[in-house]
Amino acid sequence: MKTSVVLEIDNWLARELVGRGAALPMQADRSDFAELASSRIRFHGIALALVETRVGLDGWPAALRETTVDEAQMQALWEETHRRTLVSMFDRLAENDIRTAAMKGTALAYSIYANPAWRRRGDTDLLVSEDRLDDARSVLQALGFRLLKPPHGLLFQESWYFDTGIGFEHVVDLHWRVLDSPRLQTVLQVDDVLHHSIPLTRLHPVARAVDPVRALVQGAFNQREHSLFGYGVEGKAKPEGDRLIWAMDYWYLCRAMDEHHWQRLVQLADQHKIAELISSVLKTAQALCADCVPLVALAQLDSRRSGNVMAYLSKTSRRRRFASDLAACKGAGEKVSFIARLALPDDDHLRATFPEAKKWPTFALRLRWLARTISRHVKPYSS
Incomplete structure (x- = not known):
C-alpha cells in the first residue's frame, strides 16, 4: 500500500504530466523529497514526458529538475539506439x-505516441507464429543477439539480448503466444492478433503492431498481473498496478479508437466476461482525461458480468492458477505438455533452486522438485 507521502507525490506528478501546472506537494520541504520524487518518476517511466510537457520544469527543486532532465536525456538516447536495432531486425x-x-510498449510508442521516446520500456515484445519461431530465432542470432535462458515457469516466450557496445543492451522478447497463461490465451490468440494487426510504418515499412482494441486488453491483463505479483524497478518488485505510463497508454489508445473499435471492445469484454477489468483501466484513463471514454461504452461495460478469466486474474494461489490454466489447455497433448514443462525444469534451475544439493544427481533433484511441487499444489491455500 502506498504511503501518504508517495500518494501525494504521485498525484502531483499526474497533474504535471497533463500540463495542469500543479503547485509543489506539501512534502516538498522534506530533505529527501527530491530522492523520493525521482524514484517515483523512474517507477512511472515518465521523465521525458514530464520534461517535454513542463518545459524547463519551472518551480521544481533544482536537484529534482537535474535528475529528471538527466533521466529524460538517457531515455531519448536509448530510444534512438533501440530504434536502429529494431530497423535492422525488421x-x-x-x-x-x-x-x-x-x-505492448514498442507497439504503442510508434502507433499512439507523438514522440515514441515518451513510452519508456526495457525491451521490445515481438509476436511470431510458432511455425516460424525457429526462423525468427535464426534472424536474431544472425544479427548478433544472444539468447538468455528463460526462467522456469515462463513457457511461451524467451529473451534475446544485443549489446550495442556503447553502454546500452537491447532486448527482444520473442513470444509465440500473446500471453504466457493458457487461461488468458483464450481471450487473445496468436492467429487472431496477427490477422488484426495494424501497420507500424513509423518504425519500419513492414512492421506491424497489435490493434488498439487488443492492445488495450493485453495492457489490462499485464497491469492486473503486476498489481498482484509486482513490477520490477531497479532490481525490486513493487506490488503496484498504477504506473502513470500505463494510464497514458489507455488515454492515448482511447483517442485512437473510433466507434467500431469501441463496439468491438465491448463485444470482446462481454464474450470473455472481462468487462470489470476493462472498465477499471478505462477509468484510469479518465483520471488523466475525463472525456476520453465514451459514456455509453462505459455504461455497457459496467452492466456486464465476470467469468473464469476474471476469477483467474483475482487469484494469487499457485494451485488455483495451475488448475485454471490446465483446464484452459486444449486436448490431452497440450495438458501433458503444460504439466511437463512446469514439473520438469532444466538442470541449471534445479541446482539454483537447491544450492545445498547441487552435487546431487539430476534424477534426485528432479524427485525433490516434484515432491515440493506436489506439496504446494495439494495444500488448500497454497500461495
Whole structure:
C-alpha cells in the first residue's frame, strides 16, 4: 500500500504530466523529497514526458529538475539506439518473409505516441507464429543477439539480448503466444492478433503492431498481473498496478479508437466476461482525461458480468492458477505438455533452486522438485 507521502507525490506528478501546472506537494520541504520524487518518476517511466510537457520544469527543486532532465536525456538516447536495432531486425524479418507483430510498449510508442521516446520500456515484445519461431530465432542470432535462458515457469516466450557496445543492451522478447497463461490465451490468440494487426510504418515499412482494441486488453491483463505479483524497478518488485505510463497508454489508445473499435471492445469484454477489468483501466484513463471514454461504452461495460478469466486474474494461489490454466489447455497433448514443462525444469534451475544439493544427481533433484511441487499444489491455500 502506498504511503501518504508517495500518494501525494504521485498525484502531483499526474497533474504535471497533463500540463495542469500543479503547485509543489506539501512534502516538498522534506530533505529527501527530491530522492523520493525521482524514484517515483523512474517507477512511472515518465521523465521525458514530464520534461517535454513542463518545459524547463519551472518551480521544481533544482536537484529534482537535474535528475529528471538527466533521466529524460538517457531515455531519448536509448530510444534512438533501440530504434536502429529494431530497423535492422525488421529488415531481416522482411527478407525472410516472417510475419510478426510488435506488442505492448514498442507497439504503442510508434502507433499512439507523438514522440515514441515518451513510452519508456526495457525491451521490445515481438509476436511470431510458432511455425516460424525457429526462423525468427535464426534472424536474431544472425544479427548478433544472444539468447538468455528463460526462467522456469515462463513457457511461451524467451529473451534475446544485443549489446550495442556503447553502454546500452537491447532486448527482444520473442513470444509465440500473446500471453504466457493458457487461461488468458483464450481471450487473445496468436492467429487472431496477427490477422488484426495494424501497420507500424513509423518504425519500419513492414512492421506491424497489435490493434488498439487488443492492445488495450493485453495492457489490462499485464497491469492486473503486476498489481498482484509486482513490477520490477531497479532490481525490486513493487506490488503496484498504477504506473502513470500505463494510464497514458489507455488515454492515448482511447483517442485512437473510433466507434467500431469501441463496439468491438465491448463485444470482446462481454464474450470473455472481462468487462470489470476493462472498465477499471478505462477509468484510469479518465483520471488523466475525463472525456476520453465514451459514456455509453462505459455504461455497457459496467452492466456486464465476470467469468473464469476474471476469477483467474483475482487469484494469487499457485494451485488455483495451475488448475485454471490446465483446464484452459486444449486436448490431452497440450495438458501433458503444460504439466511437463512446469514439473520438469532444466538442470541449471534445479541446482539454483537447491544450492545445498547441487552435487546431487539430476534424477534426485528432479524427485525433490516434484515432491515440493506436489506439496504446494495439494495444500488448500497454497500461495
